[in-house]
Amino acid sequence: MNSADLGRRVGVPSTALFTDQYELTMVQAALKAGTADRHSVFEAFTRRLPEGRRYGVVAGTGRLLDAVENFHFDDEMLTFLRERNVVDGPTLAWLADFRFSGDIWGYPEGEVYFPGSPILRVEGSFAECVLLETVILSILNHDSAIAAAASRMSVAAGGRGLIEMGARRTHELSAVASARAAYVGGFDTTSDLAAGFRYNIPTVGTSAHAFTLLHDSERDAFRAQVDSLGRGTTLLVDTYDVAEAVRTAVEVAGTELGAVRIDSGDLLLVAHRVRHQLDELGATGTKIVVTSDLDEYAIASLAAAPVNAYGVGTQLVTGSGQPTCSMVYKLVARAVSADPAEPLQPVAKKSLGAKSSMGGRKWAARRLDEYGVAEAEVIGTGPVPDGLAGQQLLAELVRGGEVVAREPLDAARERHIAARQGLPMSAMQLSKGEPVIPTEYV
Structure with missing residues (x-):
């Protein structure tokens, strides 16, 4: 394996301003309220697949890891924030020392996903996790949309170049x-x-x-x-x-x-x-x-x-009519302190209509039928059933702020081929339809 296999990361600029202003203003308010350090869990997921699509494809994970690693505020950025009065002095001081120190788990790049799949789980203090929301969604929504279109074209090509x-x-x-x-x-x-x-x-x-x-x-x-x-x-x-x-x-x-x-x-x-x-x-x-x-x-x-x-x-490059996956990034659990040993309390948005979500830190597994073909995406917050322990989907990506899961791009490509082959044959149909397997919550 050479350095090019892992992507050329030398000279990558900071990604800290690839964010929305309200991420920073939330941090400011949470710092003032004394809640910024509360142990929190955020998850990225989509409530539905783009219309007519039968499966989604996780892509951009490698880029996301680079983005997290390079998320820091330099002097020029801090000056910009100060001159625009985006946040106050204490928040600027906090941002000056910021480096993500939490944990990230996620579906490995190239894996397929379905409605509700916890594609990415980010865990740490509220402040450090909420800062990553926009850059995470920017990468996952774009790259996964392109990869899904590419996958459909790959199926249609039938092995041709x-x-x-x-x-x-x-x-x-x-x-x-x-x-x-x-x-x-x-x-x-x-x-x-x-x-x-x-x-x-x-x-x-x-x-x-x-x-x-x-x-x-x-x-x-x-x-x-x-x-x-x-x-x-x-x-x-x-x-x-x-x-x-x-x-x-x-x-x-x-x-x-x-x-x-x-x-x-x-x-x-x-x-x-x-x-x-x-x-x-x-x-x-x-x-x-x-x-x-x-x-x-x-x-x-x-x-x-x-x-x-x-x-x-x-x-x-426009996702064949579906340029985004509509992924969201939601707080699903939080504690009353910064102590990781403190019990997490499930939290969730309870909006009217289709925007409500399920609270709690989740695991995900893919249940297979007797022929080894996927038959359901199973998601839960409690103990993993014995029969699904070997089919869990989330992998550790970042531990204590350090990336632990870099891999050659070809590994993600090969994983996708294998994941697609593990789906029911109807997943290969180009005609519009429902997700090829259901999502079950336990």
């Missing part, structure tokens, strides 16, 4: 996070070099239509690319006439041409025609890559096409 190429369709920092989450969800490569650099994700890319238009002829463009990148490159063949471009591509690169890319038109029809033409020209090993505003439904519709890989951009 998937290329993440959405960097031009979102914020530059979001693009890096999206590429990472897509890799967890099943994508193979990314076009984004920052994501490759930071997270060691394989990167790919050759040329756009502009490169063809730059040259005096399509043949000149293909020749320049092959001379530079070799015969195994991917040539873009839909700038002008596809059939003529395919013929020229094979003439220039020979039958060793790596792949051709199609970015427009009726992809199903064109892919069949291109495959037939390549085979007739003797380029039987040349692959076909298709792009052009794909989503999981478009990918599924191309299952019968002779396509080897799909490039996906806009729909992936």
Whole structure:
């Protein structure tokens, strides 16, 4: 394992201002009231999955651990808070010394989740836990949405290659996070070099239509690319006439041409025609890559096409219509003092409608049927039943403020594949439906 496998964390800036102002004003008021140090438990969960989705995917955990580790207030930040009168002097003094010293447990990255799943449990003083709310939700809501979309696209692709190429369709920092989450969800490569650099994700890319238009002829463009990148490159063949471009591509690169890319038109029809033409020209090993505003439904519709890989951009980095998971971060238990040995009292919001929640520090386990397939997400606050002890889902991530669960990104990717395979087969359906297993509270 090398440093790149764990993500390049050198020079990561403080994440302390990736927060909402009311987190700091709550700390100020709690410090004044003498309740800031009360031992508390917060949990991140979602009350429902996005409409029609059958399972969720936990992603962003590795980024979250970096964010917690780098959550501290430097002099410039404290000056900003002082000049804006965001908090008072005693609170500024408290923030100046802040480092998270509590414990965090959570579903491992790549695991699937369901309504009510305690995806993350943060435990410590009220003040230190409440400060992390916004940055935790920012990361989990975004990355899990992208990973869920990627997972659905991975199912639709049926083992064919998937290329993440959405960097031009979102914020530059979001693009890096999206590429990472897509890799967890099943994508193979990314076009984004920052994501490759930071997270060691394989990167790919050759040329756009502009490169063809730059040259005096399509043949000149293909020749320049092959001379530079070799015969195994991917040539873009839909700038002008596809059939003529395919013929020229094979003439220039020979039958060793790596792949051709199609970015427009009726992809199903064109892919069949291109495959037939390549085979007739003797380029039987040349692959076909298709792009052009794909989503999981478009990918599924191309299952019968002779396509080897799909490039996906806009729909992936926007969660394929579901750009957030609607996760919330709620106080579920607290004590009357800072003593961790003090009994915790369950607390919960009791709103009208669908916003009420269940109090108490929770455990979660996935009950399996006789064939080893998941049949229920079981959540409780008391003793774990003997039959579920070996199926518990929460893993220790941070102990006493120290990260204890860093892992290579490939581990999360492999975990997701295994978790998805452990679900009922109906989880793989792209049609809208209810969560594939129920959530039971005990």
